[in-house]
Amino acid sequence: MARLRRPVVLAGWLAALGLAWGLAGAFVQDVLEGVDRTSLGAHRLAVPLLALAAVAVALAVRRRRPVCTACGAAGRGRLWSPVPERAAAGPSRRAVLRGLGAFGAAAVTGLGAVYARIRGWRPVARDFFFTDVEYTSPTYRPPAEPARIRAMRRLGRTNAMVSDISLGSGRISRVHGPDVARAALDRGLNYFDTAPDYSGTESEEVLGEAIQGRKREDLFLATKFCVADGHLPNDTPVPQIVAAVEASLKRLKTDYVDLVHIHSCDRLERLMAPNVHEAFDRLKESGKARFLGVSTHTPRLEEIADAAIDSGRFDVLMLAYHFGMWPRFGHVLEKAKRKDVGVVAMKTLKGAKHTDLAGFRDERSTYAQAAFRWVLSNPNVSCLVVSFWEPAQVDQYLAASGTALRPEDVAILEKYDRLVRGDYCQPHCGVCLPACPEALPIHDVLRGRMYAKDYGWPEEGERLYAALEKDASACLACPAPCAGTCPHGVPIRSAMLDAHATLRRA
Numbered sequence: 001m002a003r004l005r006r007p008v009v010l011a012g013w014l015a016a017l018g019l020a021w022g023l024a025g026a027f028v029q030d031v032l033e034g035v036d037r038t039s040l041g042a043h044r045l046a047v048p049l050l051a052l053a054a055v056a057v058a059l060a061v062r063r064r065r066p067v068c069t070a071c072g073a074a075g076r077g078r079l080w081s082p083v084p085e086r087a088a089a090g091p092s093r094r095a096v097l098r099g100l101g102a103f104g105a106a107a108v109t110g111l112g113a114v115y116a117r118i119r120g121w122r123p124v125a126r127d128f129f130f131t132d133v134e135y136t137s138p139t140y141r142p143p144a145e146p147a148r149i150r151a152m153r154r155l156g157r158t159n160a161m162v163s164d165i166s167l168g169s170g171r172i173s174r175v176h177g178p179d180v181a182r183a184a185l186d187r188g189l190n191y192f193d194t195a196p197d198y199s200g201t202e203s204e205e206v207l208g209e210a211i212q213g214r215k216r217e218d219l220f221l222a223t224k225f226c227v228a229d230g231h232l233p234n235d236t237p238v239p240q241i242v243a244a245v246e247a248s249l250k251r252l253k254t255d256y257v258d259l260v261h262i263h264s265c266d267r268l269e270r271l272m273a274p275n276v277h278e279a280f281d282r283l284k285e286s287g288k289a290r291f292l293g294v295s296t297h298t299p300r301l302e303e304i305a306d307a308a309i310d311s312g313r314f315d316v317l318m319l320a321y322h323f324g325m326w327p328r329f330g331h332v333l334e335k336a337k338r339k340d341v342g343v344v345a346m347k348t349l350k351g352a353k354h355t356d357l358a359g360f361r362d363e364r365s366t367y368a369q370a371a372f373r374w375v376l377s378n379p380n381v382s383c384l385v386v387s388f389w390e391p392a393q394v395d396q397y398l399a400a401s402g403t404a405l406r407p408e409d410v411a412i413l414e415k416y417d418r419l420v421r422g423d424y425c426q427p428h429c430g431v432c433l434p435a436c437p438e439a440l441p442i443h444d445v446l447r448g449r450m451y452a453k454d455y456g457w458p459e460e461g462e463r464l465y466a467a468l469e470k471d472a473s474a475c476l477a478c479p480a481p482c483a484g485t486c487p488h489g490v491p492i493r494s495a496m497l498d499a500h501a502t503l504r505r506a
């Protein structure tokens, strides 16, 4: 019997450790990622704890042997043996020690399994669990010396080493653009993200001007499959798609781009559109493009990212990723890491409302750095892209490069969350969409509003709104079954009406 019990206990122990690794480890990781606590699922802690307790009990409890009270000799009989048992008087000291040892071993190995699961998050865990959070934050002081890129990270299978903070150019213009891009280059930034429809081709032209005289192999240039007016339809002939990228090369004044993304992808048909893939293969063969990527920030982000990784076609994913990301997202990043697909984070400022928030004055200028540190604390993120368009942003943004997440950063981010609750629609969320009988793209309408109101960029908001298949006019006469469906407290109908009033073109 004892011979049979040992393998059973061993198997139980291994199963309990597997549960601790897979369930409790993932639970702790989600806590560190800032996932909404109501969706964490306490069973992920309870199940491994119960399993570890069960094997500890199995180890500690041994069948009591009958002992002769007269001579003290241990017998081999069963518990119902007529021989009186010493055990009946209570557990021996040895049995107590054995029990404590079993529970101690269960606790240590269980914690070891959880640690193994989250070991890449060690610095975050240290700040998160072992430091007193100071709920006041320092006022940002411009650095005494110009801020520089202090960390380069590997961009997945591209093998490129890219600056952890990289230059997005959606708003860049001729006014400050070339100087901003050159200053960033001088400070060590080497990854530039652009697209033909950013600032009506001005973005590519400005970057093309800024990189003149620089060694091309020191730069990593990413653009998108589109034209100045926006996306190319899926059935666009291959030569036309190739020509669109060649036009980007001309504006960028270069012979090749390192990365071409399928831009703002929200459907699997777009992700795997045969013409786009054939165009990329041709561009790659001719040396005009090196790697393929996809950018996405829609409610179908997880599905798109999953399919992109599984297809084996994509070298890089550019994904919305910010503090308090929705459940299970961290697992997409882990999967990308396992398949050696580079991950570029975008939308890291979570609506960038910090400049206008009343009650956020002291934290305002450090918010971006806190948000960047949080994103970069995920070891599965290769780099983040943020929009630069003003000279002051170079110092402010690069100051976060290569620095660890601090307790006061978490405090700033939590305060931001409290202040924007009810006023920020997460474009990748989509929880409310099934409630709308008009099938309105609520997240896209409110994204346009965000550009106009929060980013102070009404032209872009209007452009996005005008490109939508449906506008928000249906909300005018609607009884609003969407009311109360937003877990982030957005009053959907009034926000939609506000968007319609703000963005519609005369």
Ligand code: SF4
Pocket (backbone or CB within 6 Å): 424, 425, 426, 427, 429, 430, 431, 432, 433, 442, 443, 446, 485, 486, 487, 488, 489, 490, 492
């Ligand atoms: S309004 Fe709320 S529920 Fe709807 S997409 Fe935005 S954040 Fe999600």
Ligand code: SF4
Pocket (backbone or CB within 6 Å): 435, 436, 437, 438, 439, 440, 442, 474, 475, 478, 479, 480, 481, 482, 483, 492, 493, 496
């Ligand atoms: S108010 Fe607008 S968004 Fe809400 S259900 Fe009606 S049409 Fe849809």
